[in-house]
Amino acid sequence: xxxxxxCIPGDGIGPEIVAEAKKVLNKVAxxxxxxxxxxxxxxxxxxIDAYGVPLxxxxxxxxxxxxxxxxxxxxxxxxTSPWYKLEPSKRPEAGxxxxxxxxxxxxxxxxxxxxxxxxxxxxxxxxxxxxxxDMMIMRELTGGLYFxxxxxxxxxxxxKAVDTLVYSESEIRRIAIKAFDIAMKRRKKVTSVDKANVxxxxxxxxxxxxxxxxxxxxxxxxxxxxxxAAMQLVKDPAQFDVILTENMFGDILSDEASMxxxxxxxxxxxxxxxxxFGLYEPSGGSAPDIAGKGIANPIATILSAAxxxxxxxxxDKEAQDIEDAVKKVLADGFRTIDIMPQDEEGKAKVxxxxxxxxxxxxxxxx
Ligand code: IPM
Ligand code: MG
Numbered sequence: 001x002x003x004x005x006x007c008i009p010g011d012g013i014g015p016e017i018v019a020e021a022k023k024v025l026n027k028v029a030x031x032x033x034x035x036x037x038x039x040x041x042x043x044x045x046x047x048i049d050a051y052g053v054p055l056x057x058x059x060x061x062x063x064x065x066x067x068x069x070x071x072x073x074x075x076x077x078x079x080t081s082p083w084y085k086l087e088p089s090k091r092p093e094a095g096x097x098x099x100x101x102x103x104x105x106x107x108x109x110x111x112x113x114x115x116x117x118x119x120x121x122x123x124x125x126x127x128x129x130x131x132x133x134d135m136m137i138m139r140e141l142t143g144g145l146y147f148x149x150x151x152x153x154x155x156x157x158x159x160k161a162v163d164t165l166v167y168s169e170s171e172i173r174r175i176a177i178k179a180f181d182i183a184m185k186r187r188k189k190v191t192s193v194d195k196a197n198v199x200x201x202x203x204x205x206x207x208x209x210x211x212x213x214x215x216x217x218x219x220x221x222x223x224x225x226x227x228x229a230a231m232q233l234v235k236d237p238a239q240f241d242v243i244l245t246e247n248m249f250g251d252i253l254s255d256e257a258s259m260x261x262x263x264x265x266x267x268x269x270x271x272x273x274x275x276x277f278g279l280y281e282p283s284g285g286s287a288p289d290i291a292g293k294g295i296a297n298p299i300a301t302i303l304s305a306a307x308x309x310x311x312x313x314x315x316d317k318e319a320q321d322i323e324d325a326v327k328k329v330l331a332d333g334f335r336t337i338d339i340m341p342q343d344e345e346g347k348a349k350v351x352x353x354x355x356x357x358x359x360x361x362x363x364x365x366x
Pocket of ligand 1: 075093096097251283
């Protein structure tokens with residue numbers, strides 16, 4: 001197949017990790033006789049530097065015209081970068097939120113899997129981690145607090161700030177349907193996370209989710225309050241299959257879930273709309289502290305490229321091939337610094353490698 005992929009390398013470690021994902025996609029193309037044409041565009045800080053804004057109409061148009069988008073990361077060090085002297089709507093993050101909205105990417109899939117080979121990097125007690133876990137966090141991505149009205153204003157001599165959390169039935173229904181569809185291909189359990197003991201938006205979330213569940217008699221639906229979910233993720237992560245939740249809760253819980261896998265550098269993500277189109281990016285950030293050093297873990301981006309092959313191009317075999325190659329590299333004992341074991345005994349069994357070598361070793365195993 002022929003496909004046009006727009007790449008947004010972005011800021012920080014973004015360009016380094018995207019380069020490795022492209023390398024892997026090219027290797028897959030060579031092996032299976034596909035052709036992937038890549039075009040790089042700017043977004044986030046890189047776009048601010050070039051055009052004065054974090055997201056241009058041209059970038060949106062190019063992304064829309066592409067078959068899929070592969071992204072690295074955006075943003076810089078909030079203390080030192082000049083981007084953070086700009087007002088919030090002109091900062092790098094506004095670019096990311098803008099493109100999610102412009103492309104209607106309402107369904108964010110963040111798989112969190114504990115690899116056997118990385119069990120030593122898991123911060124949980126062995127009796128918990130030894131059970132393993134494999135969950136899919138489905139985060140609603142274009143509604144809620146992120147996109148509600150907000151303002152900062154003066155009243156009675158003090159400053160006040162307000163953010164609003166709005167969800168419509170249709171917004172909840174479309175993400176719930178995606179979550180149940182995905183659960184049907186997995187272990188058939190959906191845990192819908194909300195704060196229905198306090199929030200109206202959560203009560204609506206629960207009502208609509210329960211309605212959708214009626215169309216999926218094979219899937220078990222469980223409702224869980226978000227504070228409890230945060231606790232259960234470290235107490236017994238193996239209980240989760242699909243976690244369905246709103247934008248802000250999903251942002252927080254997906255970082256937590258990533259850390260129990262050992263490193264956020266391992267976590268892929270897909271942001272999908274109603275069509276086959278998607279934007280694929282690692283769940284982690286731009287890590288400005290290690291940018292340019294060549295030591296970032298490219299695996300999350302490479303696994304995001306595998307998600308692209310699966311969800312946008314229906315190339316399941318090729319996607320599986322990449323996932324297997326990643327597992328092989330880990331089994332062969334190669335680690336980037338973020339997934340190095342902490343104790344001397346563990347360190348003696350593995351070899352620390354850099355970003356580019358990780359990409360090469362994955363390609364070799366394809
Ligand atoms: C993420 C990030 C973004 C979010 C930031 C950079 C705006 O944390 O993709 O999880 O909150 O969605
Ligand atoms: Mg986040």
